[in-house]
Amino acid sequence: MFSAYMVASPNKSGKRGRTTPESPEEAAFLERYEAAEFERPSVTVDVVLLTVRNGELFTLVVPRAEHPHKGRWALPGGFVRIHEPLEDAAFRVLRTKCSLENVYVEQLCTFGEPDRDPRMRVISIGYFALVDARRFDQSHASPRRSGQGTMARVVVPWEGEAGGPVTLVSAETGEPMPLAFDHEDILGAAVRRIRGKLDYSPIGFQLLPERFTLLALQEVHETVLGRKLNKDSFRRRMLASGELAATGEMQSGVDHRPAELYRFLRRSAV
Structure with a gap:
């Protein structure tokens, strides 16, 4: 399965994949091969x-x-x-x-x-x-x-x-x-x-800044899915996922009660 940032490992020549023939017979075949014959x-x-x-x-x-x-x-x-x-x-x-x-x-x-x-x-x-x-x-x-x-x-x-x-x-x-x-x-x-x-992979976190509220995370999920989610059950599921860590910080510059900020534990792996 393709994963984010998957890149083939370079060989000793610094290029990806095999670039030299394995045998004299293969070298001769490649020398005769006419790629222009095929569309x-x-x-x-x-x-x-x-x-x-x-x-x-x-x-x-x-x-x-x-x-x-x-x-x-x-x-x-x-x-x-x-x-x-x-x-x-x-x-x-x-x-x-x-x-x-x-x-x-x-x-x-x-x-x-x-x-x-x-x-x-x-x-x-x-x-x-x-x-x-x-x-x-x-x-x-x-x-x-x-x-x-x-x-x-x-x-x-x-x-x-x-x-x-x-x-x-x-x-x-x-x-x-x-x-x-x-x-x-x-x-x-x-x-x-x-x-x-969205339900089995943490890709939703990639649509958020490094620090975010649980409400912002829910809004991302609702926007992607195109439907509303139950606030309490979503919060419980996210906190139990093991993918979130509380930062100990609160929102600033808001006109309502500040909410706690979280971060995605595996963000650096992406």
Whole structure:
């Protein structure tokens, strides 16, 4: 199973995988091999960057300035370079198009319908990344990000883990934001994945700052799941999970009774 930040171990030459023939016979075979005789598709990565703000789920999209699908919105993505591992390509997309590093990243699945891209046969490896809203706001305000993308609210038309495409609306105007290619399906697959993992994996903590209240953690779960949760049972379950530690600190700058702050015990492992 793919896990966050999984990277193949380099061999003695410093490259991943085996790069030299095992025998003279294999070397001769490779010398004669004509790769150009076979049609080969192009490979891209598309990254679904998700964050939670004010009880709503948001993602980052970039405008398509060229054909195909000119004028539509697209997930941050790019073609995989010939000697580039897939996960490195996903990290590059996050760094160059989202100004984000050291965030939770996980491979989603492969999207390979023959006609998904009208230019040529393109297979896309989907990834999703989770980040708390404050970190995203800081990166989004960077001069490098100016004009490159925008946050859009994710509208999920199905319940539970039914799955299917989702739609986007502008966070500012509420107008629909049509997506290019099959990105509605990629985005829907990411929502389905995190909904399914929320109860058995601590990915919900990746949508929060380092210190958070139990109420903020519950709001993240409710936003991702698209339904309300019982406050008392949720609190008991989280405290009994062994994944939380009280910081001994309280909220500050609030106009109500300050709540205790907690942290995720295994955050550094991600």
